[in-house]
Ligand SMILES: [Zn+2]
């Protein structure tokens with residue numbers, strides 16, 4: 001790939017994503033980048049996020065929840081999503097027992113990747129639930 005010069009906008013979006021692990025939505029990224037580049041438009045943010053994820057510099061996550069989320073961490077890792085507040089955390093575990101190997105023999109697909117999302121309650125919501133007593137959160 002030719003080394004195209006990165007626009008200031010794209011650079012700012014990438015920096016925002018790399019310094020957070022909150023897996024923000026496009027709208028949240030827009031709010032943050034706007035602090036630095038007040039004239040940037042939401043459309044530009046969306047467009048740049050698309051290009052960045054196509055070129056593999058960020059990851060677009062579609063793991064449930066109302067909006068797509070973006071991840072500046074592109075190394076392979078898993079996620080946990082809180083069903084109560086939609087928080088998404090990174091899970092770094094050894095993925096040496098390859099999920100893909102397990103399935104490789106059982107289907108005719110040429111497997112190129114996989115996703116695993118754990119869901120439940122994040123530490124904050126768990127704490128709150130314990131304080132509030134018996135309120136149960138269900139899928
Ligand atoms: Zn939560």
Ligand SMILES: [Zn+2]
Pocket residue numbers: 023071073077078079089090
């Ligand atoms: Zn992540």
